[in-house]
Amino acid sequence: MIIEPRVRGFICTTAHPEGCAKNVHEQIEYVLKQGTLAQSPKRVAVLGCSTGYGLASRIVATFAGGADTIGVSLEREPTATRTGSAGWYNNRAFEIEARKIGRAPVTLEGDAFSNELKDAFIERVREKFGQLDLLVYSMAAPVRTDPDTGVTYRSAIKPLGAPVEIKTLNTESGEVYETVIAPATEDEATATVAVMGGDDWKRWIDRLADAGVLAPGFRTLNYTYIGSELTWPIYWKGTLGRAKVDLDRKADEIRSRLGRDSARVVALKAVVTQASSAIPVVPLYGTVLFKVMKQLGLHEGCIEQIDRLFRTRLGPDADVDDALRLRLDDWELSDGVQKEVLRRWPLLTTETLGELADLPEYKSQFLRLFGFGLDGVDYAKDVDPRVVPG
Numbered sequence: 001m002i003i004e005p006r007v008r009g010f011i012c013t014t015a016h017p018e019g020c021a022k023n024v025h026e027q028i029e030y031v032l033k034q035g036t037l038a039q040s041p042k043r044v045a046v047l048g049c050s051t052g053y054g055l056a057s058r059i060v061a062t063f064a065g066g067a068d069t070i071g072v073s074l075e076r077e078p079t080a081t082r083t084g085s086a087g088w089y090n091n092r093a094f095e096i097e098a099r100k101i102g103r104a105p106v107t108l109e110g111d112a113f114s115n116e117l118k119d120a121f122i123e124r125v126r127e128k129f130g131q132l133d134l135l136v137y138s139m140a141a142p143v144r145t146d147p148d149t150g151v152t153y154r155s156a157i158k159p160l161g162a163p164v165e166i167k168t169l170n171t172e173s174g175e176v177y178e179t180v181i182a183p184a185t186e187d188e189a190t191a192t193v194a195v196m197g198g199d200d201w202k203r204w205i206d207r208l209a210d211a212g213v214l215a216p217g218f219r220t221l222n223y224t225y226i227g228s229e230l231t232w233p234i235y236w237k238g239t240l241g242r243a244k245v246d247l248d249r250k251a252d253e254i255r256s257r258l259g260r261d262s263a264r265v266v267a268l269k270a271v272v273t274q275a276s277s278a279i280p281v282v283p284l285y286g287t288v289l290f291k292v293m294k295q296l297g298l299h300e301g302c303i304e305q306i307d308r309l310f311r312t313r314l315g316p317d318a319d320v321d322d323a324l325r326l327r328l329d330d331w332e333l334s335d336g337v338q339k340e341v342l343r344r345w346p347l348l349t350t351e352t353l354g355e356l357a358d359l360p361e362y363k364s365q366f367l368r369l370f371g372f373g374l375d376g377v378d379y380a381k382d383v384d385p386r387v388v389p390g
């Protein structure tokens with residue numbers, strides 16, 4: 001079949017197997033160019049391994065760090081007439097390339113929130129790895145069923161307390177407009193913390209520790225976003241921020257059990273991923289941020305951020321902030337970048353968007369997540385959606 005992008009709001013319902021593979025290959029090439037890492041964990045788990053920051057983490061751990069990895073993600077398999085999810089193709093392309101360099105990746109596709117998947121994971125770790133040195137928790141989900149109570153929580157990305165009037169962007173039409181976002185109810189805030197907070201992370205670590213599959217010196221990382229005053233009303237001071245503060249609490253609890261350096265929350269920069277495109281305001285902020293960071297020579301996507309994390313922040317003397325987080329959002333939040341983004345913000349209208357921001361770049365990055373718009377891929381070619389090129 002000829003596979004074309006089918007975009008509905010902030011998701012694309014199709015994905016291109018060759019384009020997704022190319023996307024994975026390009027990330028691998030970037031990491032290989034940076035060179036190998038002398039000291040890097042060798043038995044690595046990545047939860048949320050198929051796209052965005054999790055995929056980048058798996059690639060850096062493998063291709064710079066020489067690790068064997070076990071990845072978990074929730075994906076849709078392709079059929080003869082329907083494409084799989086981008087993450088399904090990314091997982092296959094990653095496995096093919098990792099095997100080429102002699103690694104033996106294990107990938108589990110299913111609901112990481114469930115006890116069944118956690119137990120299957122422990123079995124595979126025992127069989128293949130014995131113990132783990134590092135677990136990266138990079139899940140972003142809209143919904144979670146608590147396996148103990150059976151209660152299903154849906155996250156709601158909303159402000160807390162009062163309505164927020166904020167500028168936003170329709171990424172399809174390019175229209176910039178003011179919108180009012182109503183605050184979350186207490187139940188919505190609680191549900192968002194249940195989905196995106198640290199409860200499942202802590203459960204994973206406790207279950208793995210109880211099963212004896214964590215090596216001495218084991219570490220775990222969980223990714224957060226803090227952002228600046230432009231995104232605070234909807235993010236850090238909203239329901240998602242409340243969930244992310246819960247990560248800091250759970251990191252403390254893990255450190256009390258496993259040691260002072262065992263758990264770190266890592267603050268990363270805003271990038272285009274499936275998860276971030278669904279957050280109001282973030283696409284508009286992103287279009288301005290990317291243009292400014294490019295103009296200042298500071299642009300980074302997922303792979304550049306995670307490569308810098310592994311190379312500069314995982315050593316014993318890495319700086320942490322007041323909440324003991326590792327900060328990779330330092331370039332995004334630097335004075336030069338923030339002053340320029342803040343200067344442009346009030347000037348942003350539908351008419352000035354082209355000059356002050358970079359919507360075409362945002363759109364192209366969004367389509368690339370699903371394997372569209374990559375150089376060297378023949379999109380007019382009839383392809384079998386079940387086949388990922390090796």
Ligand SMILES: NC(=O)c1ccc[n+]([C@@H]2O[C@H](COP(=O)([O-])OP(=O)(O)OC[C@H]3O[C@@H](n4cnc5c(N)ncnc54)[C@H](O)[C@@H]3O)[C@@H](O)[C@H]2O)c1
Pocket residue numbers: 047048049050051052053054072073074075087110111112113137138139140141142223224225226267268269270271272273274275276
């Ligand atoms: N995108 C950003 O701008 C940004 C910035 C800073 C921090 N972060 C954080 O990074 C983390 C990863 O986000 P991302 O933007 O890379 O997201 P993403 O949408 O690219 O990836 C989410 C991953 O979670 C997996 N997943 C979702 N539900 C699952 C389930 N029930 N079981 C197993 N796997 C499941 C998906 O398969 C995918 O691998 C999040 O904690 C996010 O808050 C993102």
